[in-house]
Amino acid sequence: MDSDIDTLLKLQQLDLEIDNLKKLIERLPEEIKSLEKKKSDLILKFDKIKNDINHLEALKREKELDIQTYEDKIVKIQSSLEKVKTNEEYKALLREKAHAEEAIMELEDEILNIMEEIENLREEEAKLKGIVDKEKVEIEKEIQEKEKELEEAKEKLEKLLKEREEFSKTVRPPLLSKYEMIRKKRNGKAVVIVDSDTCTGCFMIIPPKVYSELVKSKKLLTCPHCGRFLIYRES
Numbered sequence: 336m337d338s339d340i341d342t343l344l345k346l347q348q349l350d351l352e353i354d355n356l357k358k359l360i361e362r363l364p365e366e367i368k369s370l371e372k373k374k375s376d377l378i379l380k381f382d383k384i385k386n387d388i389n390h391l392e393a394l395k396r397e398k399e400l401d402i403q404t405y406e407d408k409i410v411k412i413q414s415s416l417e418k419v420k421t422n423e424e425y426k427a428l429l430r431e432k433a434h435a436e437e438a439i440m441e442l443e444d445e446i447l448n449i450m451e452e453i454e455n456l457r458e459e460e461a462k463l464k465g466i467v468d469k470e471k472v473e474i475e476k477e478i479q480e481k482e483k484e485l486e487e488a489k490e491k492l493e494k495l496l497k498e499r500e501e502f503s504k505t506v507r508p509p510l511l512s513k514y515e516m517i518r519k520k521r522n523g524k525a526v527v528i529v530d531s532d533t534c535t536g537c538f539m540i541i542p543p544k545v546y547s548e549l550v551k552s553k554k555l556l557t558c559p560h561c562g563r564f565l566i567y568r569e570s
């Protein structure tokens with residue numbers, strides 16, 4: 336019977352390792368995906384600042400052209416002023432000139448604000464560039480590590496599945512099918528250790544009769560509550 340216990344423990348050890356590897360293989364691609372998203376978000380954030388700067392620079396050029404238009408207008412007004420005949424015409428031209436000068440001042444203020452904004456964004460861009468470059472390298476390294484881990488886990492799983500298959504051939508068929516039935520039903524561990532008089536699978540107290548039989552005979556028994564194989568180890 337002792338060898339049955341060893342067999343079951345070995346089988347369970349293989350199965351638990353296989354379960355863990357399968358979970359890891361399922362989890363790692365998700366983790367890699369979220370790292371890639373983190374990286375692209377970072378690049379996107381950086382690109383957004385660059386776009387904002389480009390947009391502001393275009394706006395600044397537009398306003399500079401507007402100033403040029405008003406300046407040309409003022410030159411024209413200036414020459415017209417020399418040719419006017421009536422006082423009303425003269426006054427109207429002066430008003431027009433004043434209006435153009437006012438517009439230029441407003442545009443110059445706007446340009447100054449834009450330049451300040453560009454300056455701030457450039458500072459942010461420079462700061463972020465350092466961070467983005469560093470973080471990108473870190474994220475890429477992390478992705479590589481996870482990809483390597485995934486590859487290794489797949490290789491190990493393949494090896495363990497083969498080992499499990501080979502090993503299961505050496506297990507008495509009735510024992511194997513009972514083990515597999517319990518494992519399926521209990522979703523994981525089919526063999527548990529008895530701690531004092533408690534089953535560590537379901538945490539219920541094992542009836543004294545079963546417990547004493549377990550201690551005395553060291554027979555392969557199952558928990559009357561959850562059906563798992565019980566292992567008694569003298570402490």
Ligand SMILES: [Zn+2]
Nearest residue numbers: 534537558561
């Ligand atoms: Zn139990």
